[in-house]
Amino acid sequence: DLPLSSLLALTVPRAQNLRPQIANPKLATNNPTLTTIALEKPFCVFDDSLSPGSSYMVYLYAMADSASTVSSAVTDNSSKPLNTTFQDTNGGQLGPYRVALFNVPNCGSPPLLADVVNMKKVSDVLKQYLFRVGDDVTCLYDPNFSGVCNPPLDEDTTYRFKYLLVDVVAGVVKDQTLWSDPMKTLKQTSTIDTWPGRRSGGMIVITSILSTLIFLLVVGFLASIFFFVMASRETSTETTHESQTTQQAVPTSQGKRRVHPG
Template sequence: KVAEVALLQIGWERQGAADLKPQIATSRLATNNPTLTTVTLEKPFCMFDSSLRPNKSYAIYLYAMKESASAVSSLVINSSKPVDSTFQQTRGGQLGPYKAASFNVPNCASPPKLADVGDINKVSDVLKQYLFRVGDDGTCLYDPNFLGICNPPLAPDTTYRFKYLLLDTTEGIVKDQTLWSDPIQTRRVKLPSKIDTWPGRRSGDMIVITSILSVLMFLLLAGFLASVSSTRRMSQTIQQSEPKPQLSSE
């Protein structure tokens, strides 16, 4: 199943990036996606093939923004340079797109061995080559020594859009880019009254009642054991206090 999905993805993306957009990872490759604060996307595997040239160095930039962004500016300035807006500068994507990540162009000519997905020791490395998790860095915002591109957690119950951009790092210019992704919403925080309290999907009131009954049962059991112990001690005391019959001497 995984191999089929990946192969279909590669064939689909070979068409080029002009009319394509980032896709949320299939549940076969990424379970529990999105989460409260992350979204796992498929990397642009073979998406920019037609724009790559020999003897050039390239990188992929990933941009993110909230769907409600007050300003959706172009990702290219001065006709060639990429925008370098950060998470902080855009208030987490509220004011416009920010650069969330930078990574190497996936190697379309020599992809990871899909057979390795079945190997528990290799599956993590294979998935990292196919997927990228937006919102996966919980420390960069608070680390004064962090100098890289910050990819901090996303906001819960918030809709985002994403875009890939191909940068020619030899000349520092943009060579290609995708469309913005479809809206992708992170999960919302569940209210305590709606949390699945397995077993039996009990309500909060039922949990409280069950807890009280459990405590009462414990107290009754403790009282019963204490009563039995007291009765035994009283019996032993009575037996010890009874006068023993005198033996007559001949």
């Protein structure tokens, strides 16, 4: 019943050998979406780096996969985490930006997947177990927002993610995971390329047949209108001819005299 990240940590305890994982489909059935990607939180990932009496936070960074060729560094020369934002990096296109920070997940009592079926516990399990990147639709446009902004991701775009363990008192990074494998947001179906060169042969044949049938239906419809109009004209002509014939005046008898009795 342990989360997948906990099981991984049992065999690979060092954070440097781990990558952020996409959320278990049992918990996030619609993932990724057009603008969000849900990740597992790093349970039991940083335990080897925790020192008693210190205060730690987990920082999550994201970047577009295309930005990895520019720079993927998330610390400066003094091992301090970068404070780059979504706006600074053009949504991760120019390099990593800080998505969120949260408490180190408690490895001693991770959420149980079995609790997902319990309607009273499912919300709490999801909050403990998952973090959804791109979940804040207002922070970019709120002038009073002062926290770390986690705005919607771009659709049809590939991203990578990284977790950092930060000593918040010293302000330095104590440990970090590898960058995640590429994860891609969905694409709007209305924007899918329908150019014939991008479709299969079967789709092209079906499209051609449907186009032909539509053309024949239009031709048949126009032909029926034409014959209906012609038939109406012929009926009108025949009626007029019969009317003129039957309305001819009956000739009166001429030369007929009245005979008066003598």
